[in-house]
Amino acid sequence: MNKMVRMEDNPVSREDRRTVGKPFSGSPRMICRNVNVFYGDKQAIQEVSIDIGRNEVLAMIGPSGCGKSTFLRCLNRMNDTIDNCRVTGEIRLDDMDIYDRKVDVVPLRARIGMVFQKPNPFPKSIYDNVAYGPKIHGLASTRRELDEIVETSLTKAGLWDEVKERLAQPGTGLSGGQQQRLCIARAIAVSPEVILMDEPCSALDPIATATIEELINELRTQYTIVIVTHNMQQAARVSQRTAYFHLGDLIEVGSTKRIFTNPIHPLTEDYITGRFG
Amino acid sequence: MQDVEPSAPSSVRTIDIINRRLNKRYRAEKRFKRLGLAAILSSLLFLGLLFTSIVSQGYSAFVQTYILLDIHFSRDAFDVSNLAGADYNGLIRKSLQSLFPEVRDRQEKRMLNGLVSSGAPFQIQKMVMSDTSMIGSTRSVWVPADDDVDMLMKGRIDRSAPEAERRLKDVQLGWIDGLRGDLRLKKKFNRIFFTSGDSREPELAGILGATMGSMYTLIVTLLLSFPVGVASAIYLEEFAPRNKWVDLIEVNINNLAAVPSIVFGLLGLAVFLNFFGLPRSAPLVGGLVLTLMTLPTIIIASRVSIQSVPPSIREAALGVGASKMQTVFHHVMPLAIPGMLTGTIIGMARALGESAPLLMIGMVAFIVDPPGGILEPATVLPVQIYLWADSPERAFVERTSAAIIVLLAFLMVMNAAAVFLRSRFERRW
Ligand SMILES: Nc1ncnc2c1ncn2[C@@H]1O[C@H](COP(=O)(O)OP(=O)(O)O)[C@@H](O)[C@H]1O
Ligand SMILES: [Mg+2]
Numbered sequence: 001m002n003k004m005v006r007m008e009d010n011p012v013s014r015e016d017r018r019t020v021g022k023p024f025s026g027s028p029r030m031i032c033r034n035v036n037v038f039y040g041d042k043q044a045i046q047e048v049s050i051d052i053g054r055n056e057v058l059a060m061i062g063p064s065g066c067g068k069s070t071f072l073r074c075l076n077r078m079n080d081t082i083d084n085c086r087v088t089g090e091i092r093l094d095d096m097d098i099y100d101r102k103v104d105v106v107p108l109r110a111r112i113g114m115v116f117q118k119p120n121p122f123p124k125s126i127y128d129n130v131a132y133g134p135k136i137h138g139l140a141s142t143r144r145e146l147d148e149i150v151e152t153s154l155t156k157a158g159l160w161d162e163v164k165e166r167l168a169q170p171g172t173g174l175s176g177g178q179q180q181r182l183c184i185a186r187a188i189a190v191s192p193e194v195i196l197m198d199e200p201c202s203a204l205d206p207i208a209t210a211t212i213e214e215l216i217n218e219l220r221t222q223y224t225i226v227i228v229t230h231n232m233q234q235a236a237r238v239s240q241r242t243a244y245f246h247l248g249d250l251i252e253v254g255s256t257k258r259i260f261t262n263p264i265h266p267l268t269e270d271y272i273t274g275r276f277g
Numbered sequence: 278m279q280d281v282e283p284s285a286p287s288s289v290r291t292i293d294i295i296n297r298r299l300n301k302r303y304r305a306e307k308r309f310k311r312l313g314l315a316a317i318l319s320s321l322l323f324l325g326l327l328f329t330s331i332v333s334q335g336y337s338a339f340v341q342t343y344i345l346l347d348i349h350f351s352r353d354a355f356d357v358s359n360l361a362g363a364d365y366n367g368l369i370r371k372s373l374q375s376l377f378p379e380v381r382d383r384q385e386k387r388m389l390n391g392l393v394s395s396g397a398p399f400q401i402q403k404m405v406m407s408d409t410s411m412i413g414s415t416r417s418v419w420v421p422a423d424d425d426v427d428m429l430m431k432g433r434i435d436r437s438a439p440e441a442e443r444r445l446k447d448v449q450l451g452w453i454d455g456l457r458g459d460l461r462l463k464k465k466f467n468r469i470f471f472t473s474g475d476s477r478e479p480e481l482a483g484i485l486g487a488t489m490g491s492m493y494t495l496i497v498t499l500l501l502s503f504p505v506g507v508a509s510a511i512y513l514e515e516f517a518p519r520n521k522w523v524d525l526i527e528v529n530i531n532n533l534a535a536v537p538s539i540v541f542g543l544l545g546l547a548v549f550l551n552f553f554g555l556p557r558s559a560p561l562v563g564g565l566v567l568t569l570m571t572l573p574t575i576i577i578a579s580r581v582s583i584q585s586v587p588p589s590i591r592e593a594a595l596g597v598g599a600s601k602m603q604t605v606f607h608h609v610m611p612l613a614i615p616g617m618l619t620g621t622i623i624g625m626a627r628a629l630g631e632s633a634p635l636l637m638i639g640m641v642a643f644i645v646d647p648p649g650g651i652l653e654p655a656t657v658l659p660v661q662i663y664l665w666a667d668s669p670e671r672a673f674v675e676r677t678s679a680a681i682i683v684l685l686a687f688l689m690v691m692n693a694a695a696v697f698l699r700s701r702f703e704r705r706w
Contacts, residue, residue, distance in 0.1 A: 078595065081591075083519055105598075107598065108598075109597065109598035114592075116593065120587075122608060123612065132607070133597035133598060136598065136603055136607075137598060187596070187597065189597075
């Protein structure tokens with residue numbers, strides 16, 4: 001079942017699970033083709049093909065359990081850690097097939113960072129949280145360089161001014177929103193090219209959420225960002241492109257503006273108008 | 278209640294039903310609390326009884342009766358080239374004789390000499406050998422009294438019993454009272470108990486040998502079981518593939534934890550002594566056997582504490598590109614270590630109190646000299662307690678209890694260490 005991508009504009013039937021819209025882009029950073037994911041015998045993602053453009057924020061939306069997280073975790077091979085999870089198809093970062101046998105996941109995950117749903121700082125100091133990645137990858141040869149990386153990363157994550165006086169205190173002592181920004185700082189400390197975010201604001205209050213959304217907008221100039229969210233307003237606010245998933249199928253991809261104003265697929269329309277989800 | 282919606286009548290009824298049952302619920306809660314309290318109090322009571330009986334039996338063993346003798350180290354008693362061959366017993370007999378010149382009868386003389394411990398000559402010998410300048414002089418020396426004298430002084434021999442049933446005869450009582458009147462009989466801190474090995478004579482028996490044996494055995498156990506146990510737990514939790522072989526190993530580890538300890542002793546006898554030919558009664562073999570016994574405990578405790586590390590920490594580490602190994606050693610281990618240490622110390626405490634498997638490999642022998650290493654014959658505290666409890670002399674009763682007190686003190690120190698280590702490691706986070 002090699003699924004073709006529909007391009008024509010005539011109305012789409014509700015049962016049609018082929019991807020509509022514009023899944024591909026001119027100069028993609030990541031290319032995904034015919035990706036399938038299985039948990040044991042159960043298929044969680046079916047034949048997903050999509051490009052992730054340079055310096056864009058791609059939002060992935062869809063009802064709970066439709067496979068957004070699963071697909072996101074394929075992009076930096078986090079699914080390798082799940083015993084019965086199997087991924088087929090092709091995923092490329094620039095010219096490298098990341099599921100190639102020869103690819104080492106350690107440098108790969110340094111190039112594709114990740115921020116999780118629940119803020120998960122290490123139970124160590126704020127400084128050590130940010131410095132850990134650069135340390136294990138050997139990105140700093142002196143303490144000064146490391147200090148610099150920590151400062152720039154925390155500054156980029158908009159956290160420097162709040163924590164510069166207490167870098168030695170545990171990261172777990174920060175507020176939820178600060179913890180999540182600390183996790184973002186930790187991710188960008190190893191200078192990744194792509195940052196994956198899995199519902200980064202779902203555990204935060206509206207003010208912390210707004211701070212993080214602003215931060216995502218700023219980070220876009222330097223990083224490619226893929227963000228999973230169940231909050232459609234958030235997708236509309238932070239992303240340039242949006243992908244709608246439904247029960248493991250990629251239903252529709254397009255510019256965020258177009259998806260939210262003029263969805264092609266009836267399932268997308270149902271979801272964004274609140275009839276489903 | 279009246280100002281709510283039309284459904285008020287039915288909600289009033291609901292609250293009545295709730296209220297009616299409320300009392301019953303509170304009563305059940307109170308009953309449960311009281312039962313719990315009673316359980317805790319009764320266990321405290323039994324613990325108190327246990328401690329009181331052991332301490333009241335054992336505290337007197339920490340002092341020992343000594344006799345002050347004026348010993349004349351006459352020059353003609355010593356041959357300078359053979360100091361060890363001198364008749365030290367004779368020196369003691371002479372000084373006793375000078376205290377009680379009226380004793381002439383041979384039988385009575387023997388009874389008089391019996392008041393002093395048979396270990397006294399060795400003490401005198403040691404004194405002379407370390408300081409030969411005392412030859413030719415007269416010195417006052419405190420020497421240990423015989424255990425019967427000691428028991429009498431501690432009130433554990435009944436003076437009013439008929440003479441035939443008494444270990445000390447009337448004449449002896451007279452001499453003892455005489456010595457006491459001259460302030461030549463005194464209870465002093467029992468150094469012998471802490472500085473010597475086992476002995477047939479209660480007043481010369483000490484727990485140093487058993488304590489050293491226990492220490493060597495536990496050191497071997499700790500050095501083997503902690504690294505092996507923790508490494509197995511880490512491998513099984515973090516690296517092992519999920520297949521039926523690993524499942525089989527897991528089931529068997531859990532089974533091993535339930536195997537009676539004496540079985541490990543039999544295994545040790547068959548494998549370490551008979552097959553590998555390791556020395557009998559040695560702390561090395563004891564440690565190996567106790568390692569087998571402790572390993573399952575440590576592995577299970579370590580696995581539980583690894584499992585309790587939140588997966589989000591692992592994901593965070595993997596997410597910034599840490600390798601599996603780095604994730605485990607930088608993030609999982611530090612969080613799991615307190616639990617691992619607790620498990621290890623619980624295992625060690627169990628090993629310290631274990632006697633059955635050690636009987637199997639010969640650590641029950643009567644050993645006088647404290648062991649100097651893990652290959653020398655030794656016994657351990659619980660076995661020493663068992664040996665003394667089995668001895669007929671009255672004076673061994675208090676020594677048994679005293680040894681139990683020492684064992685309990687060790688256990689308390691170990692538990693305190695566990696608590697201390699745990700809090701230390703936890704404070705870092
Ligand atoms: N570790 C797992 N093992 C088995 N099934 C899983 C696992 N993780 C997710 N799934 C299943 O895969 C599907 C997609 O899950 P997920 O990607 O978490 O959805 P979403 O993030 O969109 O809510 C769900 O049906 C879920 O039950
Ligand atoms: Mg999810």
